Amino acid sequence: MTNAVTVYVPRDSAARAVGADEVAAALQAECARRGLALDLVRNSSRGLFWLETLVEVRTPRGRIAYGLVAPEDVPALLDAGLLEGGAHPLCHGPVEQIPYLARQQRLTFARMGVTDPVSLADYEAHEGFAGLRAAVALAPEAIAQAVFDSGLRGRGGAAFPTGIKWKTVASAEADQKYVVCNADEGDSGTYSDRMTMEGDPYMLIEGMTIAALAVGATRGYVYIRSEYPDAVATMGEAVRRATAAGFLGDDVLASGRAFHLEVRKAAGAYVCGEETAMLESLEGKRGVVRAKPPLPAIEGLFGKPTVINNVISFASVPLILARGAAFYRDFGMGRSRGTLPIQLAGNVKYGGLVEMAFGVTLRELLYDFGGGSASGRPIKAVQVGGPLGAYLPESQWDLPLDYEAYAAVGAVVGHGGIVVHDDTADLAQLARYAMEFCAIESCGKCTPCRIGSTRGVEVIDRIVAPPNPRYNRPQQVQLLRDLCDTMLHGSLCAMGGMTPYPVLSALDHYPQDFGLATPDRRAA
Ligand SMILES: Cc1cc2nc3c(=O)[nH]c(=O)nc-3n(C[C@H](O)[C@H](O)[C@H](O)COP(=O)(O)O)c2cc1C
């Protein structure tokens, strides 16, 4: 279309949930009615969810952003010269100068919002497949070494060095090896995996293909959370297109090496995100956790050596191969290298995705990006790292985001999900919820988790109940601590093993919510 103005409206499901499809339809209808030539591109979301629906218009001054656009705003926006980037109360100027975006360090999410997610041409025009092209020219050991040298650690939760995992699979002898992407993303307040699959699916395909070349795998699966129908559809479409174009299939980039990738819809249980339960589920069985050893790297899917990584771990790899390990490693602090796409959620004014190098503090995230609570009330507690992560009180908000610094205070970075609670939150009820969640989601294989979580709910109920001569509150608190100790050390996997994190952090930092007058610490 000549002289058509390019306008971008996100196709991300978070944008669609607040009316992006209706905004796109209104734009098309109103432009047609006025005889204006429009080239509508459904791009990925920038991750500034507080501004969705975020409409961008390509102009000689760059892309101009209009935020919180509703379908009924479209006529007035066109009257104000939307197609030329004209002034309007909803206009935020050049999108890349919006402080929320300008302050970020976007490496993995650099293309997010910029491209049409399923366009291979758009992907390649923005550094896409540069990492795979570099990898094809390298020996398999050199690929795994580059990932090791980058310092990348697993973004799914356990922060295990990705390069070591790949080297283990590479050195295992087998007639068949697999690469599996864990896209079950069940943590509260997280959406970076979903955004990647819906918004930049070739980045994940590229990362998984690089892994396959490094370890000698010829088949791969993306295990996607069943509640993510858009991600399932977009990934499926991207796999088909990438296969047809020779980036996947029998002869990846004419390298003589094969990699076949398939999308699988997950079983709809939180525990199926635990890697061995995920393997069981992929094999068509009930999602029950396997005992380790053997490690999946040695005996994984169908008993064969398997690389299992989170979406963001794989998505971080193309850039490492394209720009070199040192480029990535230069971001971050200590043993936490690179960047993390942090997800702000819960009671926060400006919820959205913030990619920053490790070292950023929670206070910066909560206030410089998040703008404080959405309710306007003081923030009381922040849960970091999903439903099994600790609650951090204000005294810990200046800690740098770093795996070791968090571990030192009994917290976890996990998948980078941050859920904010204001001063109306009752931390005893949130602790109870953690135990209840574990009781509901437990796979039932081991006793500390299966039985302990149910007993945990009962003990917390007794602690917070009105005084009762049958129960001595300090004794019940001790019982809860002993139970947490058993779950921490006796559970087969992190489901039961980490449920004590939210419970103990709530008890330690918010004793008043449990009806305890003074901090009740084990060390005291
Ligand atoms: C109960 C439970 C749920 C989990 N859910 C996920 C998940 O949804 N996505 C994920 O990547 N890892 C999840 N994990 C962690 C995985 O077991 C595993 O460590 C991870 O997929 C490895 O990839 P990474 O090294 O790239 O992080 C979960 C772990 C547990 C115990």
Ligand code: SF4
């Ligand atoms: S800790 Fe819970 S989820 Fe994990 S194996 Fe034991 S029962 Fe299953």
